Amino acid sequence: MKPIENQTYRALSTYTKLMRAAGSVTSRVHRVLSTPKLTISQFGVLEALFHKGPLCQKDIAEKILKSTGNITLVIDNLEKQSLVRRERDSEDRRYLTVHLTEAGTELIARVFADVESAIVAEMNILSENEQEQLGILCKKLGMKGGGS
Amino acid sequence: MKPIENQTYRALSTYTKLMRAAGSVTSRVHRVLSTPKLTISQFGVLEALFHKGPLCQKDIAEKILKSTGNITLVIDNLEKQSLVRRERDSEDRRYLTVHLTEAGTELIARVFADVESAIVAEMNILSENEQEQLGILCKKLGMKGGGS
DNA sequence: ACAATATAGTTTTATATTAAATCATTCGAT
């Protein structure tokens, strides 16, 4: 195999493995969300609010890498289930601050613990050193910017 | 930090980096698809047909890790653009075999070359050895089964 | 041969997603 083909082959092969690993781990971790009937975005919103406190929709969108138009809908659906509530900012009335309700807090605390365990279980397929190594390599790839 | 917390912290941190790397690389590579106005699924279907030849919808669904109900719609949309055509199997009339049209073949050949270059460029952020290393680690994680 | 079962594909329902257009509010410059 000529050098150039070799390089291409290696890059494609590595790319494929990276994508499969991410997809495979994600899908297994997210199975935890099927019981409480949360979508991935809904989980993302609840988790952001849980760890950062009340946020406006713009900030939530940035945090979970989705468009603001999307967030409107996700929050709508969470609000229907009384897991969050919107509050109009009295200082700047363009902002809607989203708060977890009590039910929402209770739910995400429980679910997040489960997701956390699932992630730890998944990553422990690799040894401590291997995880460090993977982290370093992924960080290089992830750094150039441009999330989902 | 106590060992157990340490283990949890490392796993979560590695997981996050893996996800960010995959998302970041994906989003940059997929920018190539915006010019020919192909969605990721549409690209996946065309690419599968291009490299494997005509396939039935079930096989396509497995290849690109989507549900068959989904594939029906994706194929519908590709068919509207005359990029693929469906053909009823005369042996077993339950099967629809999906073929690339000439326009579809021409399009995917061109786009795939661009995507390939983009992937190579992305992965070359890492050295040859780092790519090999990343591939090995990702393979372990991806192997336990259960794609998207 | 025929009923039960399995399989391929479609449809339906509900949510997600982006991009673009729009609305409302605020801020800034004159």
Add this chain to the structure above:
DNA sequence: ATCGAATGATTTAATATAAAACTATATTGT
């Protein structure tokens, strides 16, 4: 003070997505 730009949120339109119900066809066990 007011007009225009900027900003946060919503709406709309098109596509995606999964899950479940359904249709059509094929296979299998008796």
